[in-house]
Amino acid sequence: MNKPERRTLAGRIALDLIASVALAAALGVVTAIALAGLTLLFASEARAAEAPGEGTLLLRPRAGGDALDAPLQSTAVAFQVSGVVVRARVVQTFRNPGEGWYEGVYVFPLPQNSAVDRLRLRVGERTLEGEIQERAAAQKTYAAARAQGSRAALLDQERPNMFTTSVANIGSHETIVVELEYIETLRYRDGRFSLRFPMVVGPRYVPHGVTDAARITPVVLRPQEGRMPVNPVSIRVELDAGVPLAEVSSPYHQVDIKTVGEGKREITLAEGSTAANRDFVLRWAPRPEAAPRLAWFTQTQGGRDYALLMLMPPAEAHEAPLPREVIFVLDTSGSMAGASIRQAREALALALERLTPQDRFNVIEFNSTARALFPEARAATPAQVQRAIGWVRGLAARGGTEMASALKLALNGGDAGAGVRQVVFLTDGAVGNEEELFRLIQARLGGSRLFTVGIGSAPNSHFMRKAAELGRGTFTYVGRVDEVGARMSELFAKLEAPVLKGITLQWPEAAHAEAWPARVPDLYAGEPLVVSASLERLEGELRVSGVRAGRVWEARVPLAAGAQGSGIDSLWARAKVASLMDSLREGAAPEAVREQVIALARAHRLVTRYTSFVAVDRTPARPADAPLAHADLPTNLPEGWQHDKVFGELPQTATDSRFALLSGMLLLLLASLWVGRRRRSA
Amino acid sequence: MKRDQEQYLGVECAWPESNTALRSKGVERLRPILVALLVATGGWQVARGAWIQAKAWIAQALVAQAWQRTLAGETHARPWPWADTWPVARLTVPSLGVERYVLEGADGAAMAFGLGHLSGSALPGTPGNSVISGHRDTHFAFLRELALGATIIVQTPDGARRAYAVRRLRVLDRSDGWVAAQEGPSRLTLVTCFPFEALRAGGAERYVVWAYAIDEHKDRGGERADRTSHLL
Numbered sequence: 001m002n003k004p005e006r007r008t009l010a011g012r013i014a015l016d017l018i019a020s021v022a023l024a025a026a027l028g029v030v031t032a033i034a035l036a037g038l039t040l041l042f043a044s045e046a047r048a049a050e051a052p053g054e055g056t057l058l059l060r061p062r063a064g065g066d067a068l069d070a071p072l073q074s075t076a077v078a079f080q081v082s083g084v085v086v087r088a089r090v091v092q093t094f095r096n097p098g099e100g101w102y103e104g105v106y107v108f109p110l111p112q113n114s115a116v117d118r119l120r121l122r123v124g125e126r127t128l129e130g131e132i133q134e135r136a137a138a139q140k141t142y143a144a145a146r147a148q149g150s151r152a153a154l155l156d157q158e159r160p161n162m163f164t165t166s167v168a169n170i171g172s173h174e175t176i177v178v179e180l181e182y183i184e185t186l187r188y189r190d191g192r193f194s195l196r197f198p199m200v201v202g203p204r205y206v207p208h209g210v211t212d213a214a215r216i217t218p219v220v221l222r223p224q225e226g227r228m229p230v231n232p233v234s235i236r237v238e239l240d241a242g243v244p245l246a247e248v249s250s251p252y253h254q255v256d257i258k259t260v261g262e263g264k265r266e267i268t269l270a271e272g273s274t275a276a277n278r279d280f281v282l283r284w285a286p287r288p289e290a291a292p293r294l295a296w297f298t299q300t301q302g303g304r305d306y307a308l309l310m311l312m313p314p315a316e317a318h319e320a321p322l323p324r325e326v327i328f329v330l331d332t333s334g335s336m337a338g339a340s341i342r343q344a345r346e347a348l349a350l351a352l353e354r355l356t357p358q359d360r361f362n363v364i365e366f367n368s369t370a371r372a373l374f375p376e377a378r379a380a381t382p383a384q385v386q387r388a389i390g391w392v393r394g395l396a397a398r399g400g401t402e403m404a405s406a407l408k409l410a411l412n413g414g415d416a417g418a419g420v421r422q423v424v425f426l427t428d429g430a431v432g433n434e435e436e437l438f439r440l441i442q443a444r445l446g447g448s449r450l451f452t453v454g455i456g457s458a459p460n461s462h463f464m465r466k467a468a469e470l471g472r473g474t475f476t477y478v479g480r481v482d483e484v485g486a487r488m489s490e491l492f493a494k495l496e497a498p499v500l501k502g503i504t505l506q507w508p509e510a511a512h513a514e515a516w517p518a519r520v521p522d523l524y525a526g527e528p529l530v531v532s533a534s535l536e537r538l539e540g541e542l543r544v545s546g547v548r549a550g551r552v553w554e555a556r557v558p559l560a561a562g563a564q565g566s567g568i569d570s571l572w573a574r575a576k577v578a579s580l581m582d583s584l585r586e587g588a589a590p591e592a593v594r595e596q597v598i599a600l601a602r603a604h605r606l607v608t609r610y611t612s613f614v615a616v617d618r619t620p621a622r623p624a625d626a627p628l629a630h631a632d633l634p635t636n637l638p639e640g641w642q643h644d645k646v647f648g649e650l651p652q653t654a655t656d657s658r659f660a661l662l663s664g665m666l667l668l669l670l671a672s673l674w675v676g677r678r679r680r681s682a
Numbered sequence: 683m684k685r686d687q688e689q690y691l692g693v694e695c696a697w698p699e700s701n702t703a704l705r706s707k708g709v710e711r712l713r714p715i716l717v718a719l720l721v722a723t724g725g726w727q728v729a730r731g732a733w734i735q736a737k738a739w740i741a742q743a744l745v746a747q748a749w750q751r752t753l754a755g756e757t758h759a760r761p762w763p764w765a766d767t768w769p770v771a772r773l774t775v776p777s778l779g780v781e782r783y784v785l786e787g788a789d790g791a792a793m794a795f796g797l798g799h800l801s802g803s804a805l806p807g808t809p810g811n812s813v814i815s816g817h818r819d820t821h822f823a824f825l826r827e828l829a830l831g832a833t834i835i836v837q838t839p840d841g842a843r844r845a846y847a848v849r850r851l852r853v854l855d856r857s858d859g860w861v862a863a864q865e866g867p868s869r870l871t872l873v874t875c876f877p878f879e880a881l882r883a884g885g886a887e888r889y890v891v892w893a894y895a896i897d898e899h900k901d902r903g904g905e906r907a908d909r910t911s912h913l914l
Contacts, residue, residue, distance in 0.1 A: 027725060027729075029728065029729070029732040029736075368766060400766060652790065652875070652883065652884070653793070653815050653816060653817055653818055653822065653873060653874045653875040653888065654817055654818050654819055654874075654875035654880065654882075654883040654884070654885065655734045655794075655817050655819055655820065655883055656730070656731070656734070656881075656882060656883045657730075657731040657732075657734035657735050657819055657820070658731065658819050658881050659731070659881040659882050659883075660727045660728070660730040660731030660734070661727070661728055661731030661732065661735075662731075662881060663724075663727050664723075664724045664725065664726065664727025664728030664729070664730070664731060665724070665728060666724070667720050667721075667723050667724030667727065668720070668721060668724035668725065668728065669724075670720055670724075671717050671720035671721045671724060674713065674716070674717050674720070675717055
């Protein structure tokens with residue numbers, strides 16, 4: 001081979017080499033760009049048909065709070081339990097530890113059905129009663145007082161279970177106390193009463209389209225070593241059950257229980273106070289022989305009688321369970337990470353194991369999107385159940401909480417046929433678009449029943465209780481992993497047992513009774529009927545009837561035989577407000593509802609979505625020229641929530657693009673070298 | 683060609699008879715497959731790398747449109763219908779001629795298309811600490827050139843602009859979550875991966891830039907900044 005030929009050969013090889021590398025690389029690049037361009041361009045074309053998109057967890061401080069300088073805050077709660085009703089007094093102490101004038105804003109939860117009927121502002125020796133005003137007017141009153149330098153407190157309802165206190169003009173080293181009171185009907189189920197006090201607003205997933213995101217997303221503290229949890233809460237319960245007690249317990253907090261009489265206890269936290277990062281629950285069970293079958297409380301107020309009825313239908317002997325179709329829906333969004341998802345997986349596995357081959361079932365998981373295990377429900381044969389359990393065990397928590405798509409998948413609007421169709425929904429309910437979801441449930445429920453199971457230390461119980469109510473099912477709360485078994489067994493025993501359906505109340509003609517809820521829900525085993533009524537006179541008998549397993553059940557309540565209660569009118573008004581608010585979702589005229597709610601709230605001094613409490617100390621405190629600083633009080637992250645999963649450590653901030661490009665080029669180079677060698681040898 | 687063959691014949695005669703010929707024949711047969719494999723893997727890698735880059739830069743154009751809609755009053759304007767994020771601010775560095783859009787959420791999904799605002803930290807341009815992260819090889823590659831004293835302009839959805847001055851540059855570990863703390867003066871905390879030249883993702887080091895709001899907290903800003911420096 002002579003020189004020029006060798007040069008041509010080398011040249012040819014080099015040319016081949018460059019050509020093939022360039023070709024492959026160009027192909028890759030062009031494909032990538034074309035793909036990227038196509039997806040994104042199509043995207044802007046298809047904008048009009050906007051589907052409910054995905055989202056991220058939003059945690060937005062209202063105005064970038066300055067946590068270190070925030071007025072320290074502590075909360076003391078005193079409960080007075082009498083029979084089936086509890087009155088709670090919540091005392092929030094705002095303190096400005098530094099110099100200057102501060103405004104403190106604190107977002108906090110209260111039980112879902114609580115009737116908040118009192119607000120007091122205490123400044124030193126003075127006590128100022130709050131008054132109910134329309135929300136906008138109350139905010140105006142408060143803003144005016146704040147601008148004038150007067151001390152003022154405002155209590156707004158953001159959601160039926162979420163409230164905001166604002167306190168203006170807290171001076172240097174000054175303490176201002178806000179006291180609010182509420183009354184609530186206790187939960188009584190399976191022979192046990194429970195009192196629940198929510199203590200933290202979990203960061204909520206706020207999808208696209210929620211207008212008040214800023215009002216429901218308080219600043220959340222990062223857990224930090226050496227920093228005490230903010231807002232210590234002390235709790236004291238005076239329990240007067242009215243019947244001999246078998247057992248009193250607080251499952252999530254250490255408590256001291258002092259017996260002060262038969263059926264009377266005094267309960268305080270063992271540590272004195274606790275961090276507001278998990279809900280407080282107190283449960284007590286009357287002795288079985290003394291378990292109340294009927295509670296009838298009355299109260300005369302403003303010329304009318306108000307009454308509260310709690311009636312426990314007698315237990316039935318076991319009967320053959322109905323054929324069922326059970327759809328399990330599991331929330332696998334980021335907020336469920338940690339203990340919650342473990343609990344939920346555990347609960348779901350237990351539930352699956354209880355299925356029998358004549359049941360049909362399916363499992364749906366959802367985070368940013370929803371995914372079903374089977375295209376449609378299948379018979380629960382052991383093999384299918386094992387497959388489902390395996391699938392469930394592999395689920396991890398990440399992403400958004402697009403609950404709507406999961407609900408659409410689970411609720412088909414169809415009829416249940418001869419059997420029952422039960423949708424069991426396991427979630428922490430950390431969503432901000434409750435209303436939209438409620439409408440969805442109402443529209444698509446059909447013959448199905450929706451059972452919500454609240455998981456974790458701070459589930460959004462308002463959402464889950466209401467969802468279950470609209471879904472004509474029940475809400476179960478599981479706060480701790482070792483409770484999963486017991487709570488789920490109770491729920492499933494209930495789901496398998498026959499239901500008391502078609503409950504009707506017949507009030508005597510002369511009573512002119514107005515009772516709420518207007519439509520009494522189906523009752524499952526171990527559940528009492530709870531009704532509030534306003535009556536003209538307490539005469540005659542109330543007849544309650546229903547149908548269970550084809551047989552008629554009836555009970556009679558003499559109206560005049562009630563025990564004297566207090567706050568019964570507030571409970572009635574609260575129940576009516578809840579029914580009115582529900583009617584909005586059924587298409588009632590918003591203006592009419594608003595007027596009725598405001599009238600009720602004024603008459604019974606209630607905080608509602610349309611009315612707020614405002615208290616103003618007319619004595620000016622802050623000189624006109626001193627500036628007022630603003631502080632959003634941070635909330636703790638609920639216990640068991642992983643800060644990293646919700647907020648992340650510092651994010652991953654590099655891609656493999658350079659590595660991919662470089663290694664790809666190298667491989668292509670190698671390939672063309674080889675091709676070149678073959679050409680040469682050919 | 684003929685002469686080539688002759689030459690090869692000559693050379694081949696000089697080679698010892700062995701199973702090398704056999705083996706090379708086997709390799710010969712496998713070669714097309716191996717070459718195809720190499721080309722496929724290489725092409726895939728190149729495509730992957732180019733895809734990341736293309737996505738990053740094409741998306742910014744769509745985000746720019748969404749930002750115009752945001753300025754016009756739309757909230758949560760999504761750059762494309764299934765986007766799970768939306769622009770929350772526009773960031774410019776006049777000295778480098780850089781313009782970037784900040785998307786909500788500092789997760790991979792948002793950062794593939796722009797800078798990501800750490801949910802839970804203050805929004806860019808509002809009081810508090812606004813934490814923004816981005817990939818060192820795409821949208822935050824310019825941090826390397828960003829010098830102390832440089833001005834960063836943040837435009838908020840209402841159209842207002844706020845100026846920040848770069849006051850501190852540090853290399854930290856990814857576990858230094860305290861940089862997201864909300865205490866202290868209004869500032870931007872810009873986070874990207876370090877070192878800038880690294881090829882692979884997944885390193886533990888982070889390059890953090892602090893820029894303080896120029897117009898407010900002047901009185902307390904200095905004192906606070908000093909307090910922060912003890913932590914470093």
